[in-house]
Amino acid sequence: MLPLNPALAATFRPPVMEARRWLAGLTFPPERPLINLSQAAPVEPPPEPLRRAMAEAALERADAHLYGPVLGRPELREAVARDWSRAYAGTIRPEEVAITQGCNQAFCAAIQSLAGPGDEVILPAPWYFNHKMWLDMQGIRTVPVRCGAEMVPDAAEAARLVTERSRAIVLVSPNNPSGAEYPAETLRAFAELARSRSLALVLDETYRDFDAREGAPHDLFADPDWGEVLIHLYSFSKAYRLTGHRVGAVIASPARMAEIEKFLDTVAICAGQIGQIGAAWGMANLRDWLAGERAEILARRAAMAEGMAEGMAQLPGWRVKGCGAYFTWAEHPFDMPAPDLAQRLLREAGVLLLPGTMFMPEGDVQGARHVRIAFANADRDGIAALMQRLEAFRP
Known part of the structure; x- marks a missing residue:
């Protein structure tokens, strides 16, 4: 065998x-x-105008069929940096954005840069099962923290679970599987916990486009030193129906991005070009x-x-x-x-x-x-x- x-x-x-x-x-x-x-x-x-834009790219743009930059097409990285800076009232630079083969790969890349076998990562329970699967595959111990009222985890409870092997806290908001929208003060408390214990806060906002609240759901990017603590994940799949094209994003400090680039180059070289072109077109044209x-x-x-x-x-x-x-x-x-x-x-x-x-x-x-x-x-x-x-x- x-x-x-x-x-x-x-x-x-x-x-x-x-x-x-x-x-x-x-x-x-x-x-x-x-x-x-x-x-x-x-x-x-995807809506027909987006499909037409992608079809035109497939027919007319030679680079749509070639390897692209490991960290993503510059126009999409620039668009994410610009729109996220405006939405979160912070400063995000294009070099702090990488485009991935879906948000699952963004998570895998972030974790690969943070932890190894025998390390620990704190996840609220219930958790997104693919997050747990990747941690298991890497020999990383998942430490569950219970969610309280309205399915929101408590930073003080998580603090009691931190050990010398802890490397990160992962949050998903709006949450999969519970749907809970974590209050801004909850996310701030977790960021402060992460900073105080030298951990990363990995925040997956795959479903941010469907948050019921108006305005920014948190102010974490307003901190000029956000890159010392925060790693942000996003998916274009849900917003623009690009699930089959696998387009996600990770936002992190330039130093972290250098490590993430190693992972992305090894597992995929780059995200698909047509999906990235579609995501950039959607950001520019599909706001309404x-x-x-x-x-x-x-x-x-x-x-x-x-x-x-x-x-x-x-x-x-x-x-x-x-x-x-x-x-x-x-x-x-x-x-x-x-x-x-x-x-x-x-x-x-x-x-x-x-x-x-x-x-x-x-x-x-x-x-x-x-x-x-x-x-x-x-x-x-x-x-x-x-x-x-x-x-x-x-x-």
Whole structure:
């Protein structure tokens, strides 16, 4: 038998792919089609003007088919630096921006520059499972910090978990899987904790375009020394429906960027050129369209919150713990673990969602009590249908 990396072997299999395997052999009648709430990704293509711009680049621009700079196309790096500086009332330079093959790669690059086998990284639980998977693959210990009211972690609680092996704290806001939007004061408290203990604060703002709040969600970039603490991650996939083109970004100090460049050159050389061209075109031309996308997501969020509101007679026992961006994190009322519930909902109600166990430490009782509902691809009629099916479900 060929050798196998033990860290990779010990890493759990991708949860979304596991959920897709549950579909094998199942059929859904036309009068009750599958409601797929398992994955947090747009299923529609980019808007037609963006597709046309990308098609034109593919036909007319020779550099769209060649290797590009490891850290990304200059025009996209400049656009991110300019727009982020304005949005966050801070100073971000193009050399502090790198473009990656999606935000997952941005996270991997950041962590690779921070920690190695035997080190520790603090993650709020529930966590984004791909973050946990990468840490496991690298032999880095994940230290969970519990989320409190409204699914927001507490910096004072995290401080008690810091050890000499700690290297970073990772936050996602708006959060995957809970949807929670972390208050500015919470992010500031974590930044101060990170600075005081010589840690990095890795802040993943993949879903920032769908934050319900107006204005900047934090002031961390207003600190002229932000690069001593903060590493910021972003995804163009959600904003412009570029999931298949894999375009993300990492913002960090120039010294950190020199280390990140080593990783990016080794694993991908560069992000895809056509996706980067599309992202830059979208930033320049789709501001109003993106505002409409945000309004639609916020309307779906409101429909989810209303449909599952505590005390609603139609869904007795269900309790929403967090709702925002693409997600609802809900406690279910049934006397069965969430993995069993998820598979029964699929077979008996035609609803595919993910059990909380996919986002929590193994054996955690809270994981068995919760589910994640990714509602971004269910319109308001689809959300109404979901409520009807949950109401009719009788285990």
